[in-house]
Amino acid sequence: MSSKYGLLVLNSKNVQKLKQLLTSAAAALSSKLYVRLNPDEPRTDELVSKIYLTSASSCPKLDVRLVVSEIRGNPENYVLIGEEKLLENAEKLAAAKKYKKVVLGGTFDRLHNGHKVLLNKAAELASDVIVVGVTDKDMIIKKSLFEMIEPVEFRIKKVVDFVEDISGTAKCLAEPIIDPFGPSTRIKDLEAIVVSRETIKGADAVNKKRNEQGMSQLDVIIVELVEGSDEILKETKISSSSRRREDLGHLLRPARAVPRETGAPYIIGLAGGIASGKSHIGKYLRETHNFDVIDCDKLAHTCYERGSSLNRKIGEHFGGDVVVDGVVDRRKLGTIVFSDKVKLRELSELVWPEVKEKAMEIVKKSTAKVVVIEAAALIEAGWHKTLAETWTVFVPADEAVRRVVARDNLTEDQAKDRMSSQISNKERLDNSNVALCSLWAYEETHAQVDRAVEELMKRIL
Template sequence: MSDPIMVDVGLLVVGSRCAKSLSAALASASKQVTGRLYVRICSGVDLREVMPKVYVEASRVCDFLDVRVLIDESSTRVFDRIFADGDDIATQSSHAHRPYRSVVLGGTFDRLHNGHKVLLSAAILATSERIVCGVTFGEMTHKKCLWELMEPLEVRQKAVKDFVEDVSNKVRCEVHSISDAFGPSIVDPDLEAIIVSQETRRGGHAVNEQRKKRGLSTLIIEEVRLLEGEDKVLGENKISSSARRRALLGTIRRPLRINAGSFPRPFVIGLTGGIASGKSNAAKVLARNKCEVSIYRSRIKIASLSESKISSMLISL
């Protein structure tokens, strides 16, 4: 049997039967979709319960794919392929009760991942009108692991707004850039609840203290349990922005530009890094190309090489 033709956008319909085998359904659909896989939760299936499970399984079996659970589906959306069990009901799950008109949440939202999608989806399911989302920048991001590799603020803000408006056509998303821990959460009088994770619950209480000082109503704290994916090697959450930034280490971040003659003198290069980071292998390649290699304790220094020669060897690495 020949392989199925790949499509860019697919829809996985999750009814009562499919909900019991999400992992297999996602794995099968992901083999035929290259761009984005939407998931429709049918009536008879609890959207609030199944939504986070979809993202958990997606992180496990098809983390390379942009999976999105539809909450308020547009009737005009077009899919290249639909994956559905014949016994599943195609109508979307009903979730009319939304306790708040306006909710707030915040974060860095770097490289929007499935944990972010759970948090934002929980915010959508909690409000009937408006989500206010603060996206951190500047010094607020500098405590994050490898913050230097973080996406620009504008990219992160757009990702948040695009996601909310993509999975829901009923909720308005207001995105604010914030340079402190509070942003609009302590000045907006119309807010009713704050969406937090276990990690940021203390921040929710801090917001309420600031609102009290300003004579504003306190917010209901709605805690969302985020996805877990333990990294047994580094002891961190694999479903995280920091893990994704760590995966970028060693990749080319910008095109290599070679300007012949701009550096007439030989290069002196220092190789440094953690254990098993590749220093020795890089030094061996350079040594084979007639570089002078010197080892100073844990540091390796390579000298006497022209720019063009260095450039060609770095490309080969």
């Protein structure tokens, strides 16, 4: 049985066995590994990066934390990794911190070892306060798969927890920022700013603005990013974008506990906006994984058959002249709803229950292990609340526009107008259990789906 927390003390001798020690930690621990340097092993930027880079591959599931000051609590309560013990009074021998207050910024999504290198540097330098700006809103929308970025409140909590856990007495003041400057040009007594080599220009812009405001210039501390690779996103550093891509096809939030009779199929919803690739994935699930897939867009057309209950309800709601001889006059109905979003919503609320009723009738007759209800407006209709899982397919908005223009021979403005009636990718993903992105080659999309199916079958068998 693995223990939750561990302590690895490095000195000038055992640091040569870093990979071996971290591999041992991966086998012995289930949560966090604290790393402490004894005074005979100097703290250098190269060593800090090496510790986090090696841990990314040797113990990727552990939350590794290189402490700057004392270990919280009694070190004897931690599982010791290796034979080296923490020297007494080691904290007193540590170098004095250079600044009182430092600042840094970032998105800090899915807090990873690259972030930890930056935050470690700030904790190493600041004795009193570490100010962190956490980007949000317009500052994140250009990032790859930004729709999957964790809520800013969650990211702030993770940053504060990490920094105050490793920094000793220094406090972490973190806040959301919606511009490139945030607290860096508001707090006068800051002394230094920590940046990566890729964001030096941002530090220069901060100092320029501080100078214009009559504030002191900040020392610029440059930290090299931890190396990594992502062939799909074409990135060479450990990044949150890669972490988000790796989460595609995995369960992002637990499935709902929906009652299911013995032998009845497991039902999942498949949602997605215009040109998201939803239909392609539905077809792939049917042909490759033998799922029954109910196309609700096609099913909706059958609800408009002559004399149907839906037609009667439409006539009652929008006026008798919209329905002639039991058939909806689509042109007349269109003139009413397509220029008025409120009316369009009213029509949808008439259609959705009818479609769902027909879909559930099909489900009852299915002999498949899994039935997929494929519906563009599944989340808008609230169906996801009654399903065990919802899988959402998405592409960035600009890619969806490009696809609609090419597929439907529309102008860009026409495509954007058509998409404006939909909820956003972010709203869909916030209500989904699994995210799938069809932005890249079919092989990559299929790999995500295969991963999702593999995990699904383990959950339901």
